[in-house]
Amino acid sequence: MIGSLLVANRGEIAVRVIRTCAELGIRSVVVHSSADRDSAAVRLADEAVQIGPPAAKDSYLDIPAVIEAARGRGVEAIHPGYGFLSENADFAEICEAEGIIFVGPPAKVMAQLGDKSSARSLMAGAGLPLLPGSRDPLGAADAAELAGQIGYPVIIKAVAGGGGRGMSVVRSAAEFPRAWTQTRASAQAVFGDGRLYVERYLDSARHVEIQVLADQHGSVVHLGARDCSLQRRHQKLVEESPAPLLPPELIAEMGAAAVRGAEAAGYVGAGTFEFLVDEDRRFFFMEVNCRLQVEHPVTEAVTGLDLVREQLRVASGEPLGFTQDDVRLTGAAIECRVNAEDPVREFAPAPGLLDECRLPAGPFTRVDTHAFPGYRVPALYDSLLAKVIVWAPDRDAAIARMRRALAEVEVRGAGVATTAEFLHEVLDHPRFRAAEHDTTFIETL
Known part of the structure; x- marks a missing residue:
C-alpha cells in the first residue's frame, strides 16, 4: 500500500481523501x-504546503508548484480529487515521469478519453450505442450540413469539454451559425481547444451513469447506476442510486457496456461512464469521466465500498479482490449538493463569513463538508458547501430522510445563502417522487 500521498485539491474532496488516508495509515500532505490556509483540509492533513495565492491558476492549477510540493515532501503518490488537475493528461504524464504515482488512469488513457472525438470512436468500436452525430471534429459548414441531416434539435459540444461546459443546444438552422461561433470561442477560452462536434439532442432524457473500477491486472467491475437527471444548466444538483424505474436488465446491459468500454480503453482506477436514456429506455454513450465523481458517496452507500480506498489500493498495484458477482446493491441512497448560492437571485454565488453552520446528522445520514462556524466561503472557487447523503431501505424512505436532513441545515452569515430550502422543495415535487423527472425538470419549475 502507498505510504504517503499528496492531495492536490481543496474543499470537501480534500477532506474526504485525507480521512481515508488516516484510516489506512497513509501520511497525507495537502497543498x-x-x-485556504485555515481550511479544514489543512487542519486534518499530516502536513500542508502553501503553493500560491488565491487564484486557482496560480495555485491549484500550477503544475510545477504541485510537483515541487510533492518532491519536497517525498510523497509516493498524488490524488487529484475532482476538478482542477484531475483530468489533465499532461499532469498525469508529468507525475509518471517524476516517478510519482498518479491516482487515476494512465496519462495515455486519460488523453484518449478526454478527447470526446476519440472517445466516441473508441466506444463505438466497443459496441456502445451513440446518438447520431459526428465522431470527428468538424468545421462550421460541415457541422451545419450534418445538423440538418440529423434533424433539430442538436447539441454542439467541445471536443475537450467537460463538467457541463462547452456545449450549446441549437433548435433551428437559423440559430446554428451564431451558436457555433459562440461555443467555439467559449471552448477556446475555457479549454484552450476550439474543436467542436455535433450530435442529436434529446429533449426528454434521463442522465444515468455507471461507476466502474479497474485494476492493473485486467479486472473490471461496475458498481451499478446513478441517476443524475436533476440538473441546472448541465450542473448536477441531486443524485441517487439505484436509478429509479429503470429495469434491472437495462442497468445490467448498461453496466456490461461500461465494462466493455473500460476494457477497450485499458482503463485503470475509478471512472464513470455517462449515458442518456430516452423515453423508450434506449441508452446512448455520452462520455467518460476519468476521476472520482462528486456523487460517488451514493454508490458507496448502496455497495458498502470506500471508493477512495479502492482507488488507493489499485494505485498501489493491488488486485480488486472481488468480482462482478460479489457486487451487491442494498437499499437506496440520495445525495444533495448544498451550494453557497442564492436561488432568489438566479442562483448567484453567495460567499461570505459563516457566523453559523449547523449541518444534518442522524441515522444513515452522512455529510461531506469543509465548512465550519467561522469559515469564510471564498468567492474564487466552486460554490459547493456540503454534500448531504442519506441511505434508506427504499427510495420513498430515502426521500423522507433527505427532506428531514435538509430541514436541519442552518447556515448563516452576511451575504451568505444556500440551496438547501430549494432542494427540500424539489424533493417534495410529485414528479420527482414518482421518478418522472428528466434533465429538463429544474428548468420547468
Missing part, C-alpha cells in the same frame, strides 16, 4: 492556496 493549498493562501486563501
Whole structure:
C-alpha cells in the first residue's frame, strides 16, 4: 500500500481523501492556496504546503508548484480529487515521469478519453450505442450540413469539454451559425481547444451513469447506476442510486457496456461512464469521466465500498479482490449538493463569513463538508458547501430522510445563502417522487 500521498485539491474532496488516508495509515500532505490556509483540509492533513495565492491558476492549477510540493515532501503518490488537475493528461504524464504515482488512469488513457472525438470512436468500436452525430471534429459548414441531416434539435459540444461546459443546444438552422461561433470561442477560452462536434439532442432524457473500477491486472467491475437527471444548466444538483424505474436488465446491459468500454480503453482506477436514456429506455454513450465523481458517496452507500480506498489500493498495484458477482446493491441512497448560492437571485454565488453552520446528522445520514462556524466561503472557487447523503431501505424512505436532513441545515452569515430550502422543495415535487423527472425538470419549475 502507498505510504504517503499528496492531495492536490481543496474543499470537501480534500477532506474526504485525507480521512481515508488516516484510516489506512497513509501520511497525507495537502497543498493549498493562501486563501485556504485555515481550511479544514489543512487542519486534518499530516502536513500542508502553501503553493500560491488565491487564484486557482496560480495555485491549484500550477503544475510545477504541485510537483515541487510533492518532491519536497517525498510523497509516493498524488490524488487529484475532482476538478482542477484531475483530468489533465499532461499532469498525469508529468507525475509518471517524476516517478510519482498518479491516482487515476494512465496519462495515455486519460488523453484518449478526454478527447470526446476519440472517445466516441473508441466506444463505438466497443459496441456502445451513440446518438447520431459526428465522431470527428468538424468545421462550421460541415457541422451545419450534418445538423440538418440529423434533424433539430442538436447539441454542439467541445471536443475537450467537460463538467457541463462547452456545449450549446441549437433548435433551428437559423440559430446554428451564431451558436457555433459562440461555443467555439467559449471552448477556446475555457479549454484552450476550439474543436467542436455535433450530435442529436434529446429533449426528454434521463442522465444515468455507471461507476466502474479497474485494476492493473485486467479486472473490471461496475458498481451499478446513478441517476443524475436533476440538473441546472448541465450542473448536477441531486443524485441517487439505484436509478429509479429503470429495469434491472437495462442497468445490467448498461453496466456490461461500461465494462466493455473500460476494457477497450485499458482503463485503470475509478471512472464513470455517462449515458442518456430516452423515453423508450434506449441508452446512448455520452462520455467518460476519468476521476472520482462528486456523487460517488451514493454508490458507496448502496455497495458498502470506500471508493477512495479502492482507488488507493489499485494505485498501489493491488488486485480488486472481488468480482462482478460479489457486487451487491442494498437499499437506496440520495445525495444533495448544498451550494453557497442564492436561488432568489438566479442562483448567484453567495460567499461570505459563516457566523453559523449547523449541518444534518442522524441515522444513515452522512455529510461531506469543509465548512465550519467561522469559515469564510471564498468567492474564487466552486460554490459547493456540503454534500448531504442519506441511505434508506427504499427510495420513498430515502426521500423522507433527505427532506428531514435538509430541514436541519442552518447556515448563516452576511451575504451568505444556500440551496438547501430549494432542494427540500424539489424533493417534495410529485414528479420527482414518482421518478418522472428528466434533465429538463429544474428548468420547468
